[in-house]
Amino acid sequence: MDEFIDKYQPYDLAKMVTGLADVEQILFFTKVPRPVAAEIIEYLEPELQYRILDHIGENLAIKLLNDMSSDRAVDLLLAIHPHQARRLMEFLPKEYRKKIKTLMTYENNTAGSLATVDYIGARKHWTIEYTLNHIRKVGQEAEIVSYIYVIDTHGKLTGVVSLKEIILAKPNQKLEDIAKADVITALVDEHQEEVADTLAKYDFVAIPVVNSSQRMIGIITVDDLIDVIHEEATEDIQKLGGSQPLEESYFKNSIWDLFRKRIMWLLILFVAEAYTGNVLRHYEDTLDQVIALAFFIPLLIGTGGNSGTQTVTTLVRAMAMGEVEFKDMFKVMRKEVSTGLLLGAVMGVVAFIRANILGVGFDIGSVVAITAICIVIWASFVAAAMPLILHKLKVDPAVVSGPFIATLVDGTGLIIYFSVARLLLNI
């Protein structure tokens, strides 16, 4: 058994466990060496975690729950029924239970909700030798030993030393001699996305979380922040696609969930799009006289929508990555409208060719071509301005989805189309 366990990573073993029958799952956990068992159980879904802890006997359950990193324990306790959570918490030593209870109070998506208390703390007057001995004693429990945090008697974080620096230092040096005093930290109520940005910027593998008076709450490790980065990108993509972001992975959402996340935007966009009906009714006479104008409605507004979607997705992402800010507004507008001019010119030529293939004559062809040029430029302008303005108004720019811009451009594009038509065709 041990040799088998040794061959695999906890992640792989967790995958195997998921495939086992219920009874075998319990049996597995009673046989695996305890530290490995704790690592494996962290990769399982909360429901399965609970079932296992509930069935392997109280003794083992206490030990496993204690061995789990505190952020995972919190995830488990928050996911299961409060009754079950209370039952499990009774397994924990009083001191640890208090810490877990505090961690459970932090709001979702904040730094606090991702923090684990399984870090290594030290005092500034400790020598390297003493610190190393301390690490040997408590290191097994720690989630990450890459950094040692220097904490004063009030629980305040006053410095940080990397394990590398400790290894490289002389045994009788004191921590205060080598610790970095200006620690980069995350505030407990900071949004997880900001924390991920900080960590990515400084290339750390963990970041300490403190409260407003610099008291140490815990640490967030890089693996949790990678999950955050994935989550946030998924959210942005779903928003850009015109739906509210899903809270769970795809298959965990019921049909009803999908419906709820999509219907609101579909309705908003429908109402916004509805005015295209008024525009068209307004131009009913023009349309009645030259029915051929109708042939190009989907093509022209479609092209405007496509061009606007290209711009808006690129910009919203660039803003999320911090590449573009509101102060760059005019630079962005100039760039996008210039690009729109080039794109519009090409699309105008193609539209003219298309109109002539359909045999609607030179005049209508010209109307279509000129409209194509104007619509592409107009779409670029709107798509460049909207996310920046919304960002300034403190609205998440990702609400300007592709469908949103397409809708905006549809009605205004029609007005452009019929204005050009009336002008050129003298109707």
Place this chain on the structure above:
Amino acid sequence: MDEFIDKYQPYDLAKMVTGLADVEQILFFTKVPRPVAAEIIEYLEPELQYRILDHIGENLAIKLLNDMSSDRAVDLLLAIHPHQARRLMEFLPKEYRKKIKTLMTYENNTAGSLATVDYIGARKHWTIEYTLNHIRKVGQEAEIVSYIYVIDTHGKLTGVVSLKEIILAKPNQKLEDIAKADVITALVDEHQEEVADTLAKYDFVAIPVVNSSQRMIGIITVDDLIDVIHEEATEDIQKLGGSQPLEESYFKNSIWDLFRKRIMWLLILFVAEAYTGNVLRHYEDTLDQVIALAFFIPLLIGTGGNSGTQTVTTLVRAMAMGEVEFKDMFKVMRKEVSTGLLLGAVMGVVAFIRANILGVGFDIGSVVAITAICIVIWASFVAAAMPLILHKLKVDPAVVSGPFIATLVDGTGLIIYFSVARLLLNI
């Protein structure tokens, strides 16, 4: 000066350097302690890196280039002119130059291109004590000391030990006693996205890169893979927005670059959308008889496009995250079409109301309502099927962008619309 340096992280100091005048930048690097200087220079753009190395004097330049982690040195050498690169390489000791040259041959976006040779290797018969002494000797050069790699005399990777395990072990234990033999590795020509997935799965902070005969090439650290995760998400978003992905950050792209990345898809979509013209000409008589049908064209095809975009963005992302695979095809179709039914029903009601507000009568109102229902279901169906089929055909599913689905649904939606109209209005 030293105290000032101590207060800031290398990343922050790099930001400050960027803001200095040219002469001051050079002066700065001659004054900063060397190990810090090497860290700071890694955060600068290749152009600036080169200018600094070129001006601070050969002696210091040699040292700085040597101190830089090898993956950053490779990035620098590949970004500048080959002549300049050759000049810089002369600064490097022969052995290291050879390694760098090899790293430079790996194709962009592969594991090899991200690898650094600044890892710590060890032999299996080394004791813990001996290994720790070794780390003390070479640790300063290493980019990350969290793992020690056990390498045999042929350069093959045979095991891995974490620094934590070394600290916790007894001084006279041998590495082979505590090393894990089944190392999770990345192959040198593996795509960077796969490597990032592996690392995220196993929660490592670095992953070793080997060639096909298990010989150690280098390691990739988690910070580089975080950049990869950001890059890949950005690419997916830009593709989903209907443009080819940009190779650089937003402002590094000229207007001409933006134009090139967008025009191809705009043209493809234009050609695909052009058939809406044929559809409408085909139904010219119907349209001529009931011009009011034209009022709802943008609204109906817009709703179809919106609904399709919602589905496609959600699914393409879920596929990128590995949540949905081709084998789930029927499960996905069932889910999406069911959701489409619910959405369609609501949209049908709203469409009916809208038609009556516009005062086109009960008959046309019914046509619009029934079309709305059918189009939403149809869009859900197409948007669910396309990415999965393309994935099966080994085409990147992200080519099915929002605009792509909207275009597909526009023409077919019109056919649905006029078929329903002819049937219900008896024309």
